[in-house]
Amino acid sequence: MDGQTEEERRKIRQSYRELQKELVTNGEKMEDPDEEAFHGARKKNNKLFKGVQYTREAVLDGENLEMIANKAVTQADRLMEVPRYDPIKFQQKLKSHFSTGRGQFDWLSLGKAASVCFNMPPTNVSFLSGPLQADYEPKQKKARQARKKPAEESDAEEEEPEDVKKQERSADNLSEVEKNIKELYKVLKKKCHQEQKNQVEQIAELPEDEQQEARKELRETEGEIDGLQYLFNPNSFTQTVENLFHFSFMIKDGRASMRLDDETGLRVRHVGDVDGDQRADGTRQTITSLSMRDWRKLTKAHGMEEGYLKHRVGSRHSRGNRSVVVDDSDEE
Incomplete structure (x- = not known):
């Protein structure tokens, strides 16, 4: 270049x-x-x-x-980098800023410089809080008094625990649970067999060309009965809950099944005896809630006066054959 x-x-x-x-x-x-x-x-x-x-x-x-x-x-x-503080370097900088001419450290200057960081009143200053002419009256302590027991408690008679061994067994004891489950299974088996028999008789009355189609439909709903009519007790909400609880054990054991149909509603049927492997494969759990208000609405909507299961008169919840009256005042 x-x-x-x-x-x-x-x-x-x-x-x-x-x-x-x-x-x-x-x-x-x-x-x-x-x-x-x-x-x-x-x-x-x-x-x-x-x-x-x-x-x-x-x-x-x-x-x-x-x-x-x-x-x-x-x-x-x-x-x-995060700032790091070296104590030796910090000490050296303090000495360079707050050292006197004779080589001594000036603590007074350091205190004045650091005091600006604190929001506080100056020292050695006294002041009055409140009106000047107010007289101080010490608060008087009240003498502590012993708590008096009400007259009802002092005159009450001492009660002794009842002898449980002498009481008669009721329908709510654990021994009655198995009896109730046995009764539920007996009624379910009887009603399902009767329903299956009625369905077969109805198919036999149909023309031959319609019987084959009717038998296919019967396989899905064979022997099913109305679940509300079977489980609900229109005279006792408590026994209705007990029936649902006992029926859940039957489903768990594989002796009964339950399904919800869009047209006919709750349907249940008898399944029969199955072995342990088949029972474990088809087990499913569902949690549902049923309030007394729902129970009243369902029994009234279906016009239920009596269920398939007999009313248990031995239960403490139904002694005296008390019936539940459906009140329309709390209906929505």
């Missing part, structure tokens, strides 16, 4: 080497983000690059540029 003498090129190379030496000597300052040495070296290197026209000088520029880039990376790392 023309326009640049050998002497000018020599000066450019010399300036690059001096800048390179400066980058090595003042490396600590250039790595400090608070110092201006880094920006000065970068501007100086850019100014020298404007006079570069040959490869020899460009190599020196590349070396300096690499060193400047490394300093920039170090600065970025320091900015991202």
